[in-house]
Amino acid sequence: MSNPGDQIQLCCFLWAHPGQEAALTAYEDRVLELLHEHGGTVVQxxxxxxxxxxxxxxxxxxxxxxxxxxSYLADPRRTALAEERDRVVARTEVFPVELRPSA
Structure with missing residues (x-):
């Protein structure tokens, strides 16, 4: 897969522990706010x-x-939430993708 320059594009699948669906979304709301400080952008x-x-x-x-x-993965504000993450996230899959404009 080719990316312009050194850009990294990723897709992430997240599964919640039973009954923790809303908590998973709330956790992600918190940690994804940190992305922009590390040169990251949520595309969707x-x-x-x-x-x-x-x-x-x-x-x-x-x-x-x-x-x-x-630096995002090592951000102390993110790593401080590891216990919360373990409580609400059952499984995560992250893999590189090539994002293409829609036709």
Whole structure:
């Protein structure tokens, strides 16, 4: 996959622990507010019902480069919420994508 420059584009699937769907969204609201300070942008967030094993939330985001992603992941405000994250998030899958303009 080619990206302009060093840009990193990611897709994230998130599954909530049973009964923690609203708490997962609230947690993500908090930590995603930090992205812009690290050169990141939320491109899109989508919430589903999580039925039949589907993720409860899907996120697309981009960072200017690896250093921004690394600094976001290490942000002490984000890491301080690790216990909350473990309580509400059952599973996460993150993978690189190529974001293309819609036709």
């Amino acid at each position: 967030r989508a919430v589903s019902d999580g039925a039949e094993g589907r993720p409860h939330e899907v996120q697309l985001y981009r960072f200017a480069g690896q250093a921004g992603l690394d």
